[in-house]
Amino acid sequence: MSTAEGVADERLASSSVVRRLLVRPELGALIGAIVVFVFFAVLSPTFRSPAGIANWLDPASTLGIMAVAVALLMIGGEFDLSAGVLTGTTGLAVTIIATRFGLNVWLAVAISLVLALVVGLFNGLLVVRTGLPSFIVTLGSYLVLQGLNLGVTKVLTGNVLVGGLVGRHGFSSAHLVFSSSVVLGGTYFKVSIVWWLVLTALATVVLLRTRFGNWVFAVGGDQVAARNVGVPAARTKVLLFLTTATAAWLVGTITALRNTSAQADAGVGDELTFIVAAVIGGCLLTGGFGSAIGATFGALIFGMTSVGIVYAGWDADWYKLFLGAMLLLAVFANRLVRRYAERRRG
Amino acid sequence: MLHARRRFAGAVLLALALTAVAGCSNRVDSGATAAPTVTPAARGGTHTLRVAVVTHGAPGDPFWAVVKNGAVQAAKDLHVRVSYQGSGVPQTQAQYIDAAVNQHVDGLVVSMANPDALKASIQRAVGQGIPVITINSGEAQSAAFGAITHVGQDESVAGEAAGARLAKSGAHHVLCVIHEAGNIGLTQRCQGAAKGLSGTLDTLQVNINNLAQVQATIRAKLTADHSIDGVLALNPAVAMAAVAAESGTGSKAKIATFDLSGDVTSAIEQGRVLFAVDQQPYLQGYLPVQLIKLYHDNDNTLGGGKPVLTGPGFVTKDNAAKVAQLAKEGTR
Numbered sequence: 001m002s003t004a005e006g007v008a009d010e011r012l013a014s015s016s017v018v019r020r021l022l023v024r025p026e027l028g029a030l031i032g033a034i035v036v037f038v039f040f041a042v043l044s045p046t047f048r049s050p051a052g053i054a055n056w057l058d059p060a061s062t063l064g065i066m067a068v069a070v071a072l073l074m075i076g077g078e079f080d081l082s083a084g085v086l087t088g089t090t091g092l093a094v095t096i097i098a099t100r101f102g103l104n105v106w107l108a109v110a111i112s113l114v115l116a117l118v119v120g121l122f123n124g125l126l127v128v129r130t131g132l133p134s135f136i137v138t139l140g141s142y143l144v145l146q147g148l149n150l151g152v153t154k155v156l157t158g159n160v161l162v163g164g165l166v167g168r169h170g171f172s173s174a175h176l177v178f179s180s181s182v183v184l185g186g187t188y189f190k191v192s193i194v195w196w197l198v199l200t201a202l203a204t205v206v207l208l209r210t211r212f213g214n215w216v217f218a219v220g221g222d223q224v225a226a227r228n229v230g231v232p233a234a235r236t237k238v239l240l241f242l243t244t245a246t247a248a249w250l251v252g253t254i255t256a257l258r259n260t261s262a263q264a265d266a267g268v269g270d271e272l273t274f275i276v277a278a279v280i281g282g283c284l285l286t287g288g289f290g291s292a293i294g295a296t297f298g299a300l301i302f303g304m305t306s307v308g309i310v311y312a313g314w315d316a317d318w319y320k321l322f323l324g325a326m327l328l329l330a331v332f333a334n335r336l337v338r339r340y341a342e343r344r345r346g
Numbered sequence: 347m348l349h350a351r352r353r354f355a356g357a358v359l360l361a362l363a364l365t366a367v368a369g370c371s372n373r374v375d376s377g378a379t380a381a382p383t384v385t386p387a388a389r390g391g392t393h394t395l396r397v398a399v400v401t402h403g404a405p406g407d408p409f410w411a412v413v414k415n416g417a418v419q420a421a422k423d424l425h426v427r428v429s430y431q432g433s434g435v436p437q438t439q440a441q442y443i444d445a446a447v448n449q450h451v452d453g454l455v456v457s458m459a460n461p462d463a464l465k466a467s468i469q470r471a472v473g474q475g476i477p478v479i480t481i482n483s484g485e486a487q488s489a490a491f492g493a494i495t496h497v498g499q500d501e502s503v504a505g506e507a508a509g510a511r512l513a514k515s516g517a518h519h520v521l522c523v524i525h526e527a528g529n530i531g532l533t534q535r536c537q538g539a540a541k542g543l544s545g546t547l548d549t550l551q552v553n554i555n556n557l558a559q560v561q562a563t564i565r566a567k568l569t570a571d572h573s574i575d576g577v578l579a580l581n582p583a584v585a586m587a588a589v590a591a592e593s594g595t596g597s598k599a600k601i602a603t604f605d606l607s608g609d610v611t612s613a614i615e616q617g618r619v620l621f622a623v624d625q626q627p628y629l630q631g632y633l634p635v636q637l638i639k640l641y642h643d644n645d646n647t648l649g650g651g652k653p654v655l656t657g658p659g660f661v662t663k664d665n666a667a668k669v670a671q672l673a674k675e676g677t678r
Contacts (some may be wrong), residue, residue, distance in 0.1 A: 044449075051448045059441055161531070163462045259436050259463035266435075306438065309431075310398075310445040316404050316431045 025282025026294030028334040029293070029329030032280065033297045033304070040308035047304075047311040049189035057189065061196040062251050063240025064296050066270070067277035068196075069247035071295035073240045074278050075207070077220035077287030078127060078134040080244045082141040083120065088254030089145050089264070092115050092153055095262040098171075105170035105257075109178075113249050120245025135286060150208060153264040163261035171257075178250075179258035180270045192254050198298070203292035216240065222286030224241045230292070271299030275324070277302055280330040301326060357369060377432025386517050395426040395453065395642055396447035397635050401482070402439055402459040403432040409605070409627050413481070413617035415676045416631025417455070425637050436463030443467040453477050453638030456493075457630075473579060477641050479634040482627075485533070485653050497633050497647040499625035499657030501531045505538020507611060507658045508578060508602060508623050509547070515620060517576030517600055521567060524556035525584050532580050539578055548574075565591035568599060576600050582607035582622070589618050606661060611673060614666040624669075625657030628677045 021027060040149070041048040066083060073080055090112045097108035123141055127134045153162060165171055178195075181188035207213040215236045218226035227233045246269075256262045279285065280301060281294025302323065309319050367418040382451035399417045403410025415431045421428035429451075436459075444467050446454055454471050458464055461484045471478055472492035480488040480496045488496040512520055522541055540547040550567060552560040568574055568591060577592075577599050579585035585603030590598060603610060604623045613619040633654065640646040648654055661669050672678040 046445075046449050049448070052445075054450055055441065055444050059438065062437075156471075160526070161460055162462075166462075230384075255437055259460065260434075260465075261460060261462040262438065263460060306443050307441060310429070310442055311449065313429055316442075317431070320404075 011072040011177060020338065025289060025291045026297055027282070027337065029297035029301065029331045029332070030282045033300045036301050036304050036308070036326070040304060040312060044308070044311035044313075047308055050185060052307075053313065054157060054189045056303045056307040057193050057308050058303070058341050059103040060299045061190060061192040062254060063270075063277060063302050064196040064299035065192070065199055065251050065336075066247050066274045066290045067281065067295040067299045068200050069244045070274040071278040071281060071283050071290050071292050072203055072207065072216060073244050074275070075114075075220045075290045076216045076237055076240045076284070076285060077223065078237060078240065080123065080241065081135065081138040081271045081273065082123060082145055083244045083248050083271075083274055084267040085142050085145040085149065086119055086245060086248035086267070087120070087252040087255065087270065088149050088264070088266030088268065091256035091259075091262040091266055092149055092162065092252075092264065094253055094256045096153065096156055098168045099162060099164045100156055102168075103265060105165065105168050105174045107170070107172060110175050110255055113246070116245040116249035116252075117242060120242040121238065123245070124241030127241070128234040128237050142271065149266075150264045159198045160264040161261060162263075165257065165260040169177050172189070174253075175257050178254045190258075195250065195254070196299075200292055200296045207292055212236070212239075217288060219287075220226060225286055274300065276327050280327055282334055298330075367428055395424075395639060396449075396451045397421070397426055397428045397453040397455060397638050398440055398443075398449075398451045399430045399455040399631065399634070400442045400446060401430075401432040401457040402434055402436070403457070404434040404644055405432055407432075408607075412627040412676060412678065413631035416628035416633075417635050418631075419628075419677075420632040420635035424636060426635055426639055427667075428635055434458040434459075440464055440467040442473065446600050447471045447474060448478060450474070451476060452642055453479070453635075455479050455481055455634040455638070456484075457482040458487060458491075461487040461491070468492070477638055479637055481630045481634055487538055488649065488653070495637065496653040497630055497637070497656060498653060500653060500655055501534035502538040503655065504625065504658035505535035505537075505540075505543035505606070507660075508604070508621075509539035509542025510533070511542075511660065512539070512576045512578065512600065512602055512620060513545060514545050515576075517543070519571075519573045520545065520576035520578055521545045521564070521574050521599070522547055522578045523560075523564065523580060523584050523588065524548045524549055524551050525560070525579075525581050536578070539662060552584070554581060554584065557583060559585040560584055561591045564588050565595060568595045568597040572597065574599050576602070579603040580604060582610045585610055585619055585622075587612065589613055606669070606673065606678065608670070608673065609627060611661065611666050611670040614661060614663055615670070617663060620662070622661040623657065624659040624661050624678070626659045626678075627656075630657040 046052045049185030070083060093112040093115050094108045097103050097111055098105045119141060123138050126137045153160060180191050182191055207216060215231045217231045218231045219236050224231050224324060277298030278290065278295045280298035281291060305322055306319060309316055367516045397502050400533055401410055401413065417428050417430055433442065440463055441521060443456060447470055456468060456478060457466065458480055468478055468491045476494040480493045481496045485486050485496045485498055516558065522539055524532045524536060526532055536549050550563065552563050556576055564587060575598060577588045579588050579601065582603055582605050586609050588601050602620045606622050610619055610622050616623060637648055669678050
């Protein structure tokens with residue numbers, strides 16, 4: 001390990017590989033994911049079989065898509081509590097537009113995206129214009145959307161469950177893109193897994209290799225300082241809200257096409273799961289720190305746990321306890337590691 | 347130093363909590379890990395049958411806790427291994443079904459509140475030769491998806507029986523209170539009740555999420571129309587709201603309800619509620635496990651293409667005390 005001796009400026013000191021690894025936000029989540037995998041793989045041979053892996057990658061994928069977007073937003077210093085319900089809104093929009101108004105499924109999917117972007121824009125503009133905490137603003141839109149989902153669905157369909165997507169114009173091609181399965185060595189993997197991996201890679205590149213990524217870290221770390229050095233803070237934040245809305249649209253569409261139906265109460269409560277996955281992945285609640293890959297590991301932990309519990313033969317009653325313990329442990333480990341790394345540096 | 351020690355203690359506590367969870371899982375699983383090594387083809391053989399019950403009931407829902415207790419008791423009585431999972435999120439329920447299929451269970455019990463979302467997973471189970479029994483909801487799609495039978499309550503039949511019972515007690519003009527707009531099952535109950543009543547039946551739309559409003563609406567209706575001599579609630583909480591609404595109005599309307607709660611059983615004991623229609627969730631857990639066992643051992647099926655009805659059972663003044671006791675034990 002090289003020391004700072006002889007180097008004029010401590011900022012130029014090279015740090016060891018170990019220390020650089022230790023301060024990575026996703027390290028805790030990676031270790032957590034490995035521990036959870038080994039734990040369930042030992043308990044159940046099915047869990048580590050290809051069919052088993054496809055099984056737990058599925059819940060991880062839809063959660064992961066959201067967790068990555070929510071992680072970006074959290075790094076930018078904001079929350080989106082409406083993201084969970086918005087997955088329900090977009091799914092309902094696709095289903096209702098295609099079945100009740102008889103439009104092509106692709107057109108319904110496009111209109112649904114516009115709706116999602118309107119919600120994202122509303123959240124973003126309200127947050128940057130009023131200066132109100134995003135926690136409050138998006139809590140408001142969360143309730144509004146929840147009410148709209150139920151109210152509009154009942155008025156238009158007289159029911160809380162809208163079905164009948166199968167056989168509509170454009171259904172098969174839309175289903176192929178959003179909800180089909182890919183066969184790999186005789187095992188069916190849901191195509192949402194591909195979406196998830198692509199988006200994780202994209203988010204990571206944007207965050208670490210682009211100017212926009214720098215802006216996200218800057219506005220999350222210190223908005224005033226960021227603005228003073230010329231970062232377009234408001235625009236960055238609005239774009240981040242649009243990102244979570246787009247992710248919610250993608251997940252809502254995937255879910256609706258897969259279920260070939262949508263439920264008026266879909267997605268309620270999921271927003272906290274997204275935040276938990278992002279936090280396990282190393283995101284700070286205060287913003288300015290975190291990673292997209294970490295959020296993906298967080299989602300992986302969730303997916304493995306929710307399905308692993310079935311394979312292990314225990315009661316789903318324990319699922320939340322396990323996740324809560326995982327969350328605390330991950331946050332705890334992250335903090336310990338970071339303190340250790342910072343102390344060594346000093 | 348002290349700070350660090352406290353932190354360490356916290357970590358130890360967490361680790362202990364995790365070990366505790368892991369520990370109880372190990373105990374539950376000690377048999378389960380051995381199971382896959384046994385050939386599943388041993389029909390009528392000695393290996394322990396494994397049945398997966400996957401419902402749409404959220405963890406903590408009292409109704410589904412009784413269903414689960416039924417399944418667990420059947421497992422004990424019949425020496426079968428039962429796993430129970432429940433999620434109100436359709437795709438999660440589908441993932442649980444996929445997991446059970448991947449484990450090659452010997453039987454699958456599924457409630458289908460959203461049949462469309464479960465179709466692919468259930469058909470995959472059927473395709474792999476796993477006998478499927480649907481319970482509670484999804485009766486209409488059960489056979490089409492390849493299930494061997496459906497165990498539940500037919501809402502129209504139950505409504506008709508409730509209407510007939512109200513008529514027998516002297517009711518001619520009944521108010522049927524619908525607490526969820528668009529819930530098809532509730533509408534079927536009222537339609538059935540109208541059929542069994544041979545009198546007039548009005549429906550009243552209320553919102554279950556605002557019980558104060560429910561009470562006010564029922565009170566307004568009872569005050570405005572003294573010819574109403576019966577109220578049929580479709581939910582225990584609505585029944586209690588109706589009881590409260592009636593007091594002081596001078597109305598002599600008899601109140602009856604669907605489904606049970608502690609309040610309702612004691613109100614029945616005190617004569618404030620006439621009866622409760624009970625769909626006996628315990629049976630919806632117990633019977634399918636029994637039926638899968640019979641199917642496996644003896645190739646039996648039940649129902650002959652029609653559903654096996656678990657309701658309507660009735661809780662009246664005669665049996666309310668006993669049912670209240672059984673409810674405490676989690677079987678009613």
